[in-house]
Amino acid sequence: MAKTWITTKGGDFGETSLGNGERVPKDHLRVEVYGTIDECQAHVGMARAFCENEEICETLCWLEQQMGILMGHLALFPGLPCPNISDLEAIVGKVGKITGETFRFIRPGDSKAGAALHVARTVARRAERLAVKLFRTKELQEDSYSYINRLSDVIYALSLWYDYVTRQEEEANSCQ
Incomplete structure (x- = not known):
């Protein structure tokens, strides 16, 4: 059987x-930490799939890349x-x-995108709890740990932003 790019059998x-x-x-x-970030990224992607605000969608796409x-x-x-942590801040x-x-x-x-972001936020917090173990043993640099710590903050903020925009649009449409 030919080796494929998906199935390498290296992890069997x-x-x-x-x-x-x-x-x-x-x-x-270390694998647990980046695997948990991967899970978080998938939830951010789901939020982006539900997102109907172009500016927030672009921000979510950027966050997925980061x-x-x-x-x-x-x-x-x-x-x-x-x-760069200052980008999140x-x-x-x-x-x-x-x-x-x-x-x-x-x-x-309050919205599907907002709910998906809250799931992503809780997964980011789990990644943070795992990463602190690497940080304490000096296997993770301070900037990396701080970035992971800030990740849940930015995801929380994005959920608030999306739900805020959604409420504003609903209120504007209800007055017409």
């Missing part, structure tokens, strides 16, 4: 390769830097100005 015995070529168990903590870079960085691909600041929101506990589910 419970190991996978990091970006630097090192073989590690599939349940290695998460891909982050996963490569965490998987130790040579020369792949951690994405800028989005949080922008959303705060648009919505006037401050942190509050909310009930997810």
Whole structure:
């Protein structure tokens, strides 16, 4: 049987390769962290699929790209830097100005896109809880851990932004 690009059989015995070529168990903590970021990225993609606001869709697409870079960085691909945390902080600041929101506990589910973002946020928080173990043992640099920590903040802000815009549009349409 010919080897395909999807099925390599390299993991059939419970190991996978990091970006630097090192073989590690599939349940290695580093693999768990970037695998959880992968799961989070999929939820952000689902939110983008439901999204009906062009500016927010573009931001979600950008975030998915940054998460891909982050996963490569965490998987130790040579020369792949951690994405810039100030970009995430800028989005949080922008959303705060648009919505006037401050942190509050909310009930997810005002929209499909917003709900998908809240699922992504909880997955990002799980990635953070896993990543702190690598950070404590000095296997993860501070900038990488801080970026993962900020990821749930930006996803939370994006969910607030989407639901805010959706409410504004609904109110505008109800007056016509």
